[in-house]
Structures are given as C-alpha cells and as structure tokens.
Amino acid sequence: MTRPPTPAGWYPDPDGAGGQRYWDSSTWTEHRSPGPTSQPVEPPSAIEPPMPAEPRFNDNRTLLTRYLAVCGALLLVLILALAYGLFRDDNDDGLRSFTTTSPPETAGQPTTTAEEQAGTTTPGALPPLAGATVDGVLSFTVVDVETGTTVSSTEAPVEKTATGEYVVVRLSVVNDGDATAQFLGTLQKLHAGNTVYSIDGEATFYVGGGFVEIPPGAEALVGLAYDAPPGTVPEFIEAHADPLSPGAQIPLS
Numbered sequence: 001m002t003r004p005p006t007p008a009g010w011y012p013d014p015d016g017a018g019g020q021r022y023w024d025s026s027t028w029t030e031h032r033s034p035g036p037t038s039q040p041v042e043p044p045s046a047i048e049p050p051m052p053a054e055p056r057f058n059d060n061r062t063l064l065t066r067y068l069a070v071c072g073a074l075l076l077v078l079i080l081a082l083a084y085g086l087f088r089d090d091n092d093d094g095l096r097s098f099t100t101t102s103p104p105e106t107a108g109q110p111t112t113t114a115e116e117q118a119g120t121t122t123p124g125a126l127p128p129l130a131g132a133t134v135d136g137v138l139s140f141t142v143v144d145v146e147t148g149t150t151v152s153s154t155e156a157p158v159e160k161t162a163t164g165e166y167v168v169v170r171l172s173v174v175n176d177g178d179a180t181a182q183f184l185g186t187l188q189k190l191h192a193g194n195t196v197y198s199i200d201g202e203a204t205f206y207v208g209g210g211f212v213e214i215p216p217g218a219e220a221l222v223g224l225a226y227d228a229p230p231g232t233v234p235e236f237i238e239a240h241a242d243p244l245s246p247g248a249q250i251p252l253s
Helices: 057-091 114-118 201-206
Strands: 009-012 020-023 028-033 133-135 138-152 159-175 181-184 189-192 195-197 211-214 219-228 236-239 248-251
Touching: 133 248, 138 201, 138 236, 138 248, 159 189, 159 201, 159 211, 159 236, 189 219, 195 219, 201 219, 211 219
Parallel strands: none
Antiparallel strands: 009 020, 020 028, 133 138, 138 159, 159 219, 181 211, 189 195, 189 236, 236 248
C-alpha cells in the first residue's frame, strides 16, 4: 500500500548531526538548523499512513433486509385485500355501498340494480321520484335519503365511520346538454337549520358521488355523504352543475 506523503516541516537531520533539516514533503532540502527540537519528532520514514476505514457492508445489508421485509408485508396485505374482495363478491350478492342504522321507507319506490347504482344509465332507466331541479345543463332528482353511522365501499373492503351521523343523499343526475358534462360532489351543499354542510370526500367516494362524467342525454345515479350531528334533519341540497352556476335548491323534506 502506498504511504501518503509526509507533510513539509522541520525534522531531525537524518545524517545524525543532531540538528534539524527541512523536509519539503518530497525530499530533504539544504536548509538546516543547528539546535535540537524541543520535543522529539519521528523522521518521515517512521510516520505510518492512516488505516483505511472499514467498509460498512453490515449496515447496508441491514437496511436492505429491512426494506425487503417492508415490501413483503405490503405485498401480503394487498393479496389479502384482493382475496377478501373476491370472496365478498362471490358470497354477498346483496352488498350495498351504504350501511344504515335507520333504513328508509321503500314501499312504492322503484328499485335499482347494482349496475345502475355503479354508474351511468340510459335516460329513463331510473324513473325519478320527484320533479327534476335544473341547474345549468344538469337536471337533479332525489332518489332517497339515508342516515347511518358508517359507509362502506363495494370496490374494496374499506369503510368509514362518521364523527356524528352520515346523511347520504342519492340523486339521479341527467345531462341535458349536447356535450359530456362532469358532476362534482364537492360543489353540492347540504342545508339543515342554519348550518351548511360540505361533503365528506372519502365517504362520498364510497357511494359514487365524487366525480362522474355523464355523456350527452345520459343519466347517472350518484351519492353524497355528509357527516352531521346525530338527529340532523336535512332540508335541501344546494346543487351546482359547475363552480360558476347560480345553483338550485332540491328539497329533501
């Protein structure tokens, strides 16, 4: 191993005269000093180079092992979630997006299929329960109103619990325009008493009302979830077709 160069400086003269001689980091010069050093200093030939640091293979190996363990755990969770979802699809044909503690009255109301609840349908496939309310190019009709403590998704084994109580409003939305329109759940406000409630974004996503594209002349069934204090009596939805529209009131009671 090649030694590092000895720093330039005054060292004991190697000719044994007892004085000092100047080392310029590569060779002895002709500069000498007759006096002895105050403290003995080893000549350049006796200076040992520093030992190289040991490679940190063990630390790197530990980090790699931990990383692989975390990746394996995440993969296992994903596999279990997919298996659970397939199991529920095969064994629970009646699974709904919203779990209620006080189911609404359904006598005399038309029923909808799972396919109709999942997305858009052709106009007229879901008969409205009340007169449509129009804002911009969208026509809104209330299908039903539910209350409950949790909402769950049909797409994955996940659910969310309300801080108070969920008020879930299902709407039939028809695009009356000649171009594809977007329904944005975040624009729709719930009015109850003197309070205005915005949607719970995660719960609304579970009931299919976060963001929906509706082709011209088509209809979509959407859900809106609001986290309100228990016992809240919803009065109306302030519906908006787009952020700049004036909005329209859809009575709920």
